[in-house]
Amino acid sequence: MDLTSPKETTAAGLAESLAQAIHEHRLSPGAKLSEDEVGEIFGVSRTIVRAALQQLSHERLVDLKRNRGAFVAQPSIREAREVFEARALLEPRTARSAALRATAEDIAALHRHIAEEHAALDAGKAGRALFLSGAFHVEIARIADQDTIAAFVEQLVARSSLIIALYWRRRQALCESHAHHDLIQAIAARNGDLAEELMKSHLLDLLTSLDLGPNTAVARSLREALAG
Amino acid sequence: MDLTSPKETTAAGLAESLAQAIHEHRLSPGAKLSEDEVGEIFGVSRTIVRAALQQLSHERLVDLKRNRGAFVAQPSIREAREVFEARALLEPRTARSAALRATAEDIAALHRHIAEEHAALDAGKAGRALFLSGAFHVEIARIADQDTIAAFVEQLVARSSLIIALYWRRRQALCESHAHHDLIQAIAARNGDLAEELMKSHLLDLLTSLDLGPNTAVARSLREALAG
DNA sequence: CTACGTCGGATTGTATACAATGTTGCACGA
DNA sequence: TCGTGCAACATTGTATACAATCCGACGTAG
Secondary structure (H helix, E strand, O other): OOOOOOOOOOOOHHHHHHHHHHHHHOOOOOOEEEEHHHHHHHOOOHHHHHHHHHHHHHHEEEEEEOEEEEEOOOOOHHHHHHHHHHHHHHHHHHHHHHHHHHHHHHHHHHHHHHHHHHHHHHOHHHHHHHHHHHHHHHHHHHHHHOOOHHHHHHHHHHHHHHHHHHHHHOOOOOOHHHHHHHHHHHOOOOHHHHHHHHHHHHHHHHHHHHHOOOOHHHHHHHHHHOOO | OOOOOOOOHHHHHHHHHHHHHOOOOOOOOOOOHHHHHHHHHOOOOOOHHHEEEEEEEEOOOOOEEOOOEEEEOOOOOOHHOOOOOOOOHHHHHHHHHHHHHOOOOHHHHHHHHHHHHHHHHHHOOOHHHHHHHHHHHHHHHHHOOOOHHHHHHHHHHHHHHHHHHHEEEOOOOOOOOOHHHHHHHHHHOOOOHHHHHHHHHHHHHHHHOEEHHHHHHHHHHHHHHHOO
């Protein structure tokens, strides 16, 4: 799999490039994406930029406000909960399927993902590590041979990255390095029950490590209301 | 809820209008959607049409082939299975949540859906009945207060309509009038277990009433290969 | 000093013109 | 007669020009 930057002269490539930047926290929630500015940076016309922004809008990564422009999305607390609800429905059962279908090559690919993630962390590139951590989840759906679910998971993972940017509680705690390793072992052992259970608790851990309590909820929603 | 035709001068409205036509089987899988033609019909420029077609492409309702144009999607057998796999993961648990949260008004809305569906059937508008039948599923996700999942279900239901158009086995069998009625009763009784179980078996019934066997699979995939 | 209305700049929404690509039909040759 | 190559046509891809809308600054009145 090629994890380098995509070619950015086409609408889809530009969208992927922007999505990656958002996913890696190089673009913060609420950041404005001016059509002229983006177009000049990538050397393409506004037509291409608009198509890319529309695509990202469908993926809920950018918020398209009529006559006002495109902004990196700021998921609400409610939306954050919904995203993890959806992930909790999709991913555990999919991990079970992956465990039952994984080939040796699949497991090797998962190990490569982890290695890349650790390398990025050691290099101080936390954003890239987060992106690779998300790609791990998508890869599991691909191993399960479920492209439709994989597409959903890909979107939910990207949105989760925005949620983490907004509501992550403890910054020093590294992003669960154990969970993915345990998951690989369960999958390699073809243990569907364990893989499903591990994925479920992994997602629950992720959710509970977020600051979605009612107190901060009102505070943030107030800020959102004032910020318009 | 307003189930009439949306305004078709904006990209989103046009996309919804086209999606409804696809969902109601007024546009068949494989039909070409020429930009000029669609634009002339709705009295808008190609710019708007292109945006609408892009949106439908993201929802997997149209297939956008570069330099060749937009065509109503023709889901493969594999994709058909994947769509129902995803629905099986999302909808039963969501039906349970809906049963636990439904208000009297929600249940009344569901009854109105059924009534409209029967009225459409009696009027001989089978396509519209199918559309309303799908809207019933989306409504359940809305009652469960899960907009994110509802958006996924909406897409999956629309794709299911294409799958039905391609692979429906017995034409005379009416689209499961009992299942939805039983579901309402379970939801009205706040019986989450029953609602989840009914939804699961309802989806299974739907899947098994399709012609996705390996025999027809090769035949259809051959036709697809030849049709390019 | 504050509140309101108006004007100017900037940004997006839409339409259209031009370029690039794919298709189709015909002519030519084997 | 069948297959191939070319050429004209039709359709989509992209860029740009113009229109519509929004935001902010300035000035004035209370």
